[in-house]
Amino acid sequence: KLDADLTPQCATALQAVLDALGKKQGAEDTRTRRQRDHDALEEACRRLIGVGTLPDRAGQPTQILLHMSLDQLRGAAAGLATGAAVTLLICGRALWVQFLGPLRQHGSPWTTSIFRSAPGALVTPAGNLLFHTRASAAAAFPTASHPTGLWENLAYLGVPLLAVLLAAAIRFWRNPGVRATAVTLVVLELFSLGDGPLTLHGFRYPAVLLPWHWLQGLPFLSDVLPDRFAVVADGAAAALLAFSLDAARTAAPRVSWRSTSLVTAVAVLAILPLVPLPVQVTSATPVPAGWNTIFARLRLAPDAAVLVIPVPTALQPQVMRWQADTGEPGSLVGGWFIGPSRTGRAVVNEFGPAHAAVWRLDALSAGPANATGPTRPEIRQALAYWLPAAVVAVTTRGSRLWRFLTGLLGAPAMEAGRVLAWRR
Known part of the structure; x- marks a missing residue:
């Protein structure tokens, strides 16, 4: 019903027009009830103002149009509030971690x-x-x-x-x-x-x-x-x-x-x-012989960090594939990821205090003759930063990486295939 502030004559005439318009609904009318009521009220205002039944001296047309607008706003606000509440319930935790969590970052790592x-x-x-x-x-x-x-x-x-x-x-x-x-x-x-x-x-x-x-x-x-x-x-x-x-x-x-x-x-x-062609198939680096055997013997906790050499980076992420294929180790040092630098800017291949050690270890693993391993201070700082429960190296006896690790950690605790392991 209409507001009681309208004059009785105006209210009676306007209600009659509304009742008539509200009944005009055919099978092809797909509007909602709220939309039909809104359209009927708007059309009634136009007709009554046009014939002078609804004078403007008391601001009655403005009042009616404002009533219509507020009714629409109330419906929209209720819908938005419901959507926001459901979004926060489902995504609130993820959004908090994304924008306020420990790995929050700014900028882009790319040029x-x-x-x-x-x-x-x-x-x-x-x-x-x-x-x-x-x-x-x-x-x-x-x-x-x-x-x-x-x-x-x-x-x-x-x-x-x-x-x-x-x-x-x-x-x-x-x-x-x-x-x-x-x-x-x-x-x-x-x-x-x-x-x-x-x-x-x-x-x-x-x-x-x-x-x-x-x-x-x-x-x-x-x-x-x-x-x-x-x-x-x-x-x-x-x-x-x-x-x-x-x-x-x-x-x-x-x-x-x-x-x-x-x-x-x-x-x-x-x-x-x-139309695309079928996706081309390429051969992935297979899991090295002895990988599953070594981790079965280590019996590490699911969340125990493991330093695997070569350390996975964006340039050689194959260790991450081995982890995905076998489920071992549960927690891996390094990786191909976008993370915050020391200034909070998004970067790739940034490993904090262990940055130099990562690249020198991977250089030793690759085997070029001019590669040099991390210095003693660099590797000590890296190990203190990572706190690995074990060190696993994919290499062979007599290699430069093997000589570096045995000089640092002593003889490996276990060996299987091409995989060596040291407990920490």
Whole structure:
């Protein structure tokens, strides 16, 4: 019912209009009850104000519209509060660890300017796609000699799909969905070009012409990898294609099945160049002989830290694969991860006080003739920092690593295959 502050005549007339409008609900009406009531009240206000039944001298139209707005706000606030409560219940602990936990960090470990799309990447198929050439595969895969220094290639859509999307955007530009997704696609692809100067067909375009050059310094954007915008742009391209197909179907609902089939066939052919090849299989470094035997003999606690040499890093993470394959050890020193530096900035291959020891131990493990092991102070500092329950080395007797470890820790407590172990 309406507020009692309205004049009786106005309230009676307005209620009559509301009752009449509220009954106008057909089978095709998909609105909720709240939305129908809101629309009825709004329409009643317009009609009564238009015929002068609802005067403005007492601010009654404003009062009614405010009543409608507050009712909507109450419903939205209740929904947002419920969603926030459920989110905190499910994700609260994880969010706290992410932003306030012991490994919180800031910044990006990567040089973000490297991660940008090349203009030609939109039409250059990589070698992992079904339709490609040897030349396109060589140009698309990131290499050290690539003119843009790319590490990954995410932008490819292909000439057929781009042509279909362009034609669809022009033909159905009046459709709001088509227009919104087309603009979104173009903006995201421009963002994916990054902030550096571009060279296209012999012409060099300065960075100031790229939109990301002006946005990259803003809070929360400085750590974004620009080429990842191309992934979101793929979604915009898919939405644009879907909206266009729907617009083509509804524009002429009585077209023949041949026309409908033709439109569908064009869409399928446009996305066919995106079909990938099966993922290539490569051989992983097998678990070294004696690995399971050594850990079965050690009988360590599940959370006992173990120093395995070679120490796993981003450059040689094979020890992490052995751990994943066997479940041993339960806790591993080192690893391929993003973590905070001493200043709190996100870095890779940062091992705190043991940083120098990690790289010298791995150099000994690799076996180059000029490699030198950690100094006594370096290895003592590293062991005091790690506090390993055991030291496990994948090496052979007589190697430089074996000589270093036996000089430091004495004879190994156990040996199996290519694996040696010392208890701490």
